[in-house]
Amino acid sequence: MASTNSSLRWKHLHKVLTKPGPFSDQDWVPGLETISALETSKILVIGAGGLGCEILKNLALSGFKDIHVIDMDTIDISNLNRQFLFRQSDIGKPKAEVAAAFVERRVKGVRITPYVGKIQDKDEDYYMQFKIVVCGLDSIEARRWINATLIGMVDPSNPESLKPLIDGGTEGFKGQARVILPTLSSCIECQLDMHAPRPAVPLCTIATIPRQPQHCIEWAHQIAWQEKRKDDPFDSDDLDHIGWVYNEALVRSKQFHIHGVTFQMTQGVVKNIIPAIASTNAVIAAATTSEALKIATSCNPYLDNYMMYAGEEGVYTYTFEAEKKPDCPVCGNLARSMTVDPDMTLQEYIDALGDRPEAQLKKPSMRTEGKTLYQRFPPQLEEQTRANLNRKLRDLVENGQEIAVSDPAYTIDFRYRLLFK
Amino acid sequence: MADAFPSALTGPSSKERKYDRQLRLWAASGQQALEESRVLLVNSDGPWSSQSAGVSGVVGVETLKNLVLPGIGGFTIVDPAIVTEADLGVNFFLEEQSLGKPRAAETCRLLQELNPDVEGSFQSKSITELMRQDPGFLAQHRLVLVSGPMKRPSLDALCKAASELNIPVLYTRSVGFYSTFSLQLPSLFPIVETHPDPETTQDLRLLNPWPELAEAASRIGDLEVLDDHQHGHVPYLLLLLHYLGKWKDAHNGNFPSNYKEKSEFREMVRSSARTSNPEGGEENYDEAVAAVLKSLNPFSLRSSTREIFEMEECKNPQADSADFWIIASAVQEFFQQHNVLPLPGSLPDMKAQSADYVSLQNIYKSKARKDVEEVTNLVRRIESQLGPRPGEILDKDIEIFCKNAAHIKVIRGRNIPEIDGEAQTLKAICNNISIPDSLVPVFVAFQVLDNVVTGLQEGKLSSGSIDDEVVWDTEIDRVLFALTSDDQSAVDQDARELILEATQELRRTEGGELHNISSLTGGLVAQEALKVITRQYVPLDDTCVFDGVRSRSEMYTL
Numbered sequence: 001m002a003s004t005n006s007s008l009r010w011k012h013l014h015k016v017l018t019k020p021g022p023f024s025d026q027d028w029v030p031g032l033e034t035i036s037a038l039e040t041s042k043i044l045v046i047g048a049g050g051l052g053c054e055i056l057k058n059l060a061l062s063g064f065k066d067i068h069v070i071d072m073d074t075i076d077i078s079n080l081n082r083q084f085l086f087r088q089s090d091i092g093k094p095k096a097e098v099a100a101a102f103v104e105r106r107v108k109g110v111r112i113t114p115y116v117g118k119i120q121d122k123d124e125d126y127y128m129q130f131k132i133v134v135c136g137l138d139s140i141e142a143r144r145w146i147n148a149t150l151i152g153m154v155d156p157s158n159p160e161s162l163k164p165l166i167d168g169g170t171e172g173f174k175g176q177a178r179v180i181l182p183t184l185s186s187c188i189e190c191q192l193d194m195h196a197p198r199p200a201v202p203l204c205t206i207a208t209i210p211r212q213p214q215h216c217i218e219w220a221h222q223i224a225w226q227e228k229r230k231d232d233p234f235d236s237d238d239l240d241h242i243g244w245v246y247n248e249a250l251v252r253s254k255q256f257h258i259h260g261v262t263f264q265m266t267q268g269v270v271k272n273i274i275p276a277i278a279s280t281n282a283v284i285a286a287a288t289t290s291e292a293l294k295i296a297t298s299c300n301p302y303l304d305n306y307m308m309y310a311g312e313e314g315v316y317t318y319t320f321e322a323e324k325k326p327d328c329p330v331c332g333n334l335a336r337s338m339t340v341d342p343d344m345t346l347q348e349y350i351d352a353l354g355d356r357p358e359a360q361l362k363k364p365s366m367r368t369e370g371k372t373l374y375q376r377f378p379p380q381l382e383e384q385t386r387a388n389l390n391r392k393l394r395d396l397v398e399n400g401q402e403i404a405v406s407d408p409a410y411t412i413d414f415r416y417r418l419l420f421k
Numbered sequence: 422m423a424d425a426f427p428s429a430l431t432g433p434s435s436k437e438r439k440y441d442r443q444l445r446l447w448a449a450s451g452q453q454a455l456e457e458s459r460v461l462l463v464n465s466d467g468p469w470s471s472q473s474a475g476v477s478g479v480v481g482v483e484t485l486k487n488l489v490l491p492g493i494g495g496f497t498i499v500d501p502a503i504v505t506e507a508d509l510g511v512n513f514f515l516e517e518q519s520l521g522k523p524r525a526a527e528t529c530r531l532l533q534e535l536n537p538d539v540e541g542s543f544q545s546k547s548i549t550e551l552m553r554q555d556p557g558f559l560a561q562h563r564l565v566l567v568s569g570p571m572k573r574p575s576l577d578a579l580c581k582a583a584s585e586l587n588i589p590v591l592y593t594r595s596v597g598f599y600s601t602f603s604l605q606l607p608s609l610f611p612i613v614e615t616h617p618d619p620e621t622t623q624d625l626r627l628l629n630p631w632p633e634l635a636e637a638a639s640r641i642g643d644l645e646v647l648d649d650h651q652h653g654h655v656p657y658l659l660l661l662l663h664y665l666g667k668w669k670d671a672h673n674g675n676f677p678s679n680y681k682e683k684s685e686f687r688e689m690v691r692s693s694a695r696t697s698n699p700e701g702g703e704e705n706y707d708e709a710v711a712a713v714l715k716s717l718n719p720f721s722l723r724s725s726t727r728e729i730f731e732m733e734e735c736k737n738p739q740a741d742s743a744d745f746w747i748i749a750s751a752v753q754e755f756f757q758q759h760n761v762l763p764l765p766g767s768l769p770d771m772k773a774q775s776a777d778y779v780s781l782q783n784i785y786k787s788k789a790r791k792d793v794e795e796v797t798n799l800v801r802r803i804e805s806q807l808g809p810r811p812g813e814i815l816d817k818d819i820e821i822f823c824k825n826a827a828h829i830k831v832i833r834g835r836n837i838p839e840i841d842g843e844a845q846t847l848k849a850i851c852n853n854i855s856i857p858d859s860l861v862p863v864f865v866a867f868q869v870l871d872n873v874v875t876g877l878q879e880g881k882l883s884s885g886s887i888d889d890e891v892v893w894d895t896e897i898d899r900v901l902f903a904l905t906s907d908d909q910s911a912v913d914q915d916a917r918e919l920i921l922e923a924t925q926e927l928r929r930t931e932g933g934e935l936h937n938i939s940s941l942t943g944g945l946v947a948q949e950a951l952k953v954i955t956r957q958y959v960p961l962d963d964t965c966v967f968d969g970v971r972s973r974s975e976m977y978t979l
Contacts, residue, residue: 008506012477012933016597021929022922023970054940057513061936078441081491084535106516108509172446173948173958177972209654211778212770239432256775263432268445275445279487279951282944290598290937290969300598303972311948312616313959319973 006109013063016299028298038063041131041296045069046119046146048095050276051136051168053085054285056099059134060107062293068113068130070122071096076237082278119146124153127163132295134288135167138274140195140360141409143167147180147188148330148412154183166291168284169195172275173311177287178322179295179303182331186305186322189330194322196357213253213260217269220248236271245270283309335402335415342394342420346374349393353405361407361414368403376408393418436538443491451955456494456538458954460485461562463548463579464500464525466571469877469932470884474505479934480595480602481568482514482528483943488950489532495540496532497562500525501547511936549575552582560586564950569594570871570932572878573839580605580837589953592837593946594867597930598969599923600942601867603979604949604961606834609734611745613821614957617828624765624827627661628676628719633784638662649698656773656781657709661716664690664709677717687713705772720761722827729831730756740807744814747807748822749829751799755792763792763823793823835963838979840868840903849979851904851911860966860975862916865900866923870932872896888931893924926970938969945974 007014017034024030043064045055048071059067073095075086085102086095096114104112115122119142127133127149137143147165155161165180167188180187205211206218225234225245235241246266253261267273287307294302307319327336336358340349350366353359366373373396374388375381388396397403399420404413437444444452462485464478478500485496502508502524508515512528519527525543533541544551551558559565565583567576569592576592583590584605593602626634638659644652655663668677668686677686687710694706722730729735730753738746756762766789768782797819804810822829838846854861873896876882886892897920905911912920945965952960967974 005506009510011507012511012930012935015930015933016935019929021597021970022925058937058940061511061513077435077438080439080536081441081443084486084490087534088537106513108517209773209775209778211773211775243432257779258775264437264441264444267433267441273442273445276442277446277487277951278490279944279947282483282487282947283941284944286937286941286944287972290935290941291972293935293937300970307972311945311958314961314976315945315948315965315974316976317974319971 010063017063017297021300023300025298025301030299034297034299035063038293038297039065042066042068042129043292043296044127044130044133045136046133046142047071047136047138048099048114049073049079049136049138050082050278050281051170051285051288052095053083053099054281055134055136055168055289056085056103056112057107058286058289059292060103060110060112062289064292064296065110066113067100067110068115069096069100070115070117070119071099072116072118082276082281084278124149127153128161130163132292133163133165134292135165136285136288137167137169140192140197143169143188144192144330145410147182148410150180151182151187151331152412164295166288166295168288170276170280170284172277173280174309175280175284176306176308177284177291177303178306179291180305184324186324187328187331190325190328190332191306191322192360193357197355197360200355210252210256210258213249213258213262213265214269216249216253216256216258216261217245217266219252220245220266221270224248224252242267242270280309280311283311329414329416330412335417337419338416339419339421340393342399343392345390345392346396347389350374350389359405359414359416361405362409364405364407366403366405368397368401373397373403394420440492447951447955447957451957452492454955455951456492458493458563459495459497459540459561460488460493460564460566460950460954461559462496462498462500462566462568463571464498464528464568465502466549466575467501467547467878469874469887472884473877473887473932474502474507476502476568476570477508477511477934477939478502478524478528478568479511479936479939480593480600480942480946481566482512482532483940484566484591484593484946484950485528485532486514486535487944487947489535489539489541491951492536492538493954495542496529498525498529498532498541498543499546499548499551500528500543501545507933511934511939513936547575548579552579559583559588562588564588564954565590566946566950567592570867570874572875573871574875574879576837584836589834590837591946591949593942594870595934595939595942596867596870596927596932597935598926598938599863599867599967600938600969601864601964601966602942602946602949603837603964604953605837605963606832606953606960608834610832610834610953610960611729611743611749612830612832612956612959613745613825615825615828615830616958622765622828623716623767623769624720624762625658625716625768626720626761626764627658627665627716629761630662631788633788635662637781637784638666644693649695652695653698653700653703653705654772654774654777655705656777657705657712657771658768658781660690660705660709661712664693665717676719680714683713683717686717708771722756722762725830726762726827729829732831738803738807740810742807744818745822747803747814748796748800748819750803751796751819752822752826754799755796762826763796764789765824765827766790767824789823793820796823830959832960832962835978838964839871840865840900846979847904847907849977851908853977854904854911854916855913858973859916859919860968860973861977862919863923863966863968864964864977864979865904865920866927869893869896869900869920869924870927872899874932888928893928897921897924935969938967941969942967 018030020030048069074092075090085099090098094116096116100112100114150163150165153161168177206215210216246263249261291303294300304321306322310316326332327334353361353364365375372385374385402417404415406413462481464481465476468475504519504522504524514528514531523545525545529541529543559582580590587607590605641659677683691710694703696702734746735749738750766785768785853859949961952958962978964977964979
């Protein structure tokens with residue numbers, strides 16, 4: 001009886017798993033085995049926010065039965081305009097747990113295991129248990145970490161060690177979905193410069209010559225807080241703190257006759273808020289889970305390998321194959337060339353690494369094959385190498401020399417070949 | 422200064438906090454439009470046959486989810502279906518206890534849970550019956566969503582009734598890995614706030630500065646006497662105006678007009694930067710050099726704006742014209758007098774001392790304000806000439822129009838495309854069907870499905886026809902015949918193959934929906950609904966096809 005119900009319930013899905021289509025692979029064998037392969041595929045969802053809620057729902061209604069989800073965040077009121085598994089009464093509770101329980105309750109027969117914490121808490125053994133990893137994150141840093149981890153896990157003698165990574169991301173009416181086969185196709189790191197961070201406002205503008213309301217807010221946030229409330233750790237989720245910054249920014253803006261500082265803008269600048277709506281999340285999340293279904297069952301060819309979407313003017317998508325880069329610091333085997341001004345100091349070079357789209361490393365340490373240029377940790381080594389910070393690059397490295405850069409946010413070294421301008 | 426500074430700390434209300442992430446996209450005005458709108462979802466039109474429950478309506482429900490969350494005023498679900506076992510495998514807004522109950526009631530209840538600010542209601546009847554019983558029913562709604570395939574007579578009657586009331590319709594279909602939807606807008610659909618990319622909207626008037634701006638440029642005088650600090654902080658706009666003056670003196674009063682001259686001019690600016698300072702260069706000069714090619718273009722009216730100015734509605738507005746046309750008419754008159762549009766008045770950030778930047782910004786702002794005043798006077802004159810209207814056009818609306826004047830848009834609404842509909846649809850299909858990677862064959866396959874469903878619902882086809890090879894072949898032939906009735910070569914052999922393949926993929930699920938594809942489509946459709954309701958951004962004109970096999974989409978005007 002149960003199986004009859006089950007086949008009635010899943011009849012639309014089962015039709016594409018039990019019948020070939022004009023585009024499914026010639027060698028593909030549809031049928032019960034395909035269904036059972038899908039139902040036993042353990043799949044990991046990273047993020048239970050705007051994309052994550054949608055991804056969990058979609059996977060449950062795509063026939064996946066064993067789903068795991070990781071998220072470290074708790075539910076905030078500003079999530080409710082799109083994270084549809086959460087209600088007013090859930091505010092303050094962990095996203096992963098509430099989302100998992102909701103989907104389990106709604107879709108009979110699916111098991112969703114939540115983990116409240118960071119992806120960095122887990123080791124390779126943990127990630128090895130999954131067949132596919134789907135990411136719905138708003139942090140580039142977390143994406144780069146999981147990307148490097150999955151690439152590091154690939155053992156050519158063990159096909160099971162290759163975990164397809166499906167990544168989604170949105171901003172306002174725009175978004176992208178991409179499929180990454182670790183070591184085989186273009187990875188997050190290969191594509192890093194396609195997602196350049198907004199350039200930071202120079203500190204001297206903020207400190208001495210503000211022109212925009214945002215400059216006044218940055219001043220209140222970065223400088224005034226340090227001066228007046230140094231012992232009070234700033235919390236961007238505390239509305240009183242935001243209110244304080246807003247008032248300070250307002251005072252400064254009046255001094256300089258700059259218009260336009262608002263509470264909403266203050267919050268946006270301080271928290272680096274990215275606009276987000278339910279509809280864009282729905283598009284991108286479903287694009288990722290559709291690929292997960294195709295990869296898990298072979299019922300149709302999967303995305304190779306990038307789809308971008310923009311909804312401001314009609315419906316625009318662009319699907320293409322992003323290139324795998326031989327000098328990718330994560331999946332390539334060559335050092336990446338980087339043109340630098342030999343007269344810049346090591347400190348200036350370190351600052352530039354934070355902003356350069358192809359690097360985006362905030363706390364780098366670095367060495368050449370022979371010597372350590374700068375090392376943040378342990379303190380003794382930091383002290384020994386600190387003097388290098390004021391030296392020019394030309395006095396520390398040769399033109400064309402390779403350096404290895406490490407950053408506490410990532411488990412791997414980044415190799416750059418420095419070419420003098 | 423007219424703008425007052427806000428005085429005290431005014432934190433956000435709980436509603437502003439809840440909607441914060443979307444208010445950054447469409448502001449309070451868009452949110453208000455959303456909250457004042459009620460949407461109708463026609464989520465099925467009864468069973469297809471004794472063996473088939475009909476449309477599952479997942480796209481419809483997923484679309485509503487994406488409208489309920491951001492706070493649409495209300496929604497009505499019209500759906501005569503009863504919840505079946507198969508519904509539970511595709512529709513997230515149903516639960517175990519929903520089995521056997523009316524689908525309209527169940528989906529309405531579970532969607533309403535998403536947002537207590539939204540009012541939901543339902544009708545477990547067919548739309549045809551409902552419209553017959555209550556002639557005022559449709560008019561309560563600002564937008565109609567229809568989940569297809571729906572039998573032709575029902576669809577045509579609904580679209581016609583909506584069109585007479587100027588209510589936009591979105592007609593969607595999602596089957597297997599494919600989906601398509603079309604938007605039927607009123608015959609003219611104007612948009613003021615199109616939100617173009619800020620990079621493309623800069624209007625700095627460097628080649629035709631108004632007196633106050635020219636005066637500001639002449640005040641910098643001799644750059645050579647400035648110390649390094651001052652020299653490195655002259656706003657790049659003024660630098661460009663300064664060097665343009667020099668260029669004109671040396672070139673018979675002409676501006677650099679072609680690429681070669683602009684490159685020469687750029688070199689002139691570049692070589693004037695001081696490099697003997699500790700930084701070895703000057704940021705303001707770098708900014709000036711970077712701006713030469715994109716900012717030194719004479720003002721020209723975009724062709725889309727010119728077309729609007731030439732429309733009868735703009736040339737001869739009537740007392741019952743929408744505000745848009747009266748303001749457009751005034752702006753057109755402004756353009757005739759000045760050969761430019763009202764100045765938007767915004768200034769990009771640039772390296773400068775605070776006070777210098779603010780005073781330059783004020784020159785732009787006050788010019789923009791003057792232009793708005795002039796347009797307002799024109800609007801008032803037109804209003805008085807036209808005689809009594811429902812109310813005076815708001816100053817705020819005139820101001821927003823002036824700010825966006827260069828990027829206004831008018832979409833000419835079209836009917837939901839059908840192969841045996843208008844001649845222009847047939848022509849557009851034939852024109853696009855043979856383009857490499859065209860998704861028009863998928864659209865044609867959906868037309869075939871529509872015909873099969875119409876045949877089933879009208880009892881002309883037997884109940885098993887949805888998976889009957891002969892029935893499909895006959896319908897494919899019929900559609901191909903219609904496409905090639907005027908021109909035998911309109912659909913070549915390759916295109917026929919593609920249509921056949923697309924119908925095979927559609928037949929794989931026998932008309933059934935896959936949740937992923939329907940959820941994705943519900944996202945796309947909701948996006949269009951939001952743009953239509955808020956009248957911000959630019960909606961689809963008029964058909965989108967999504968191919969989930971190849972993970973791509975295309976837009977067509979059919």
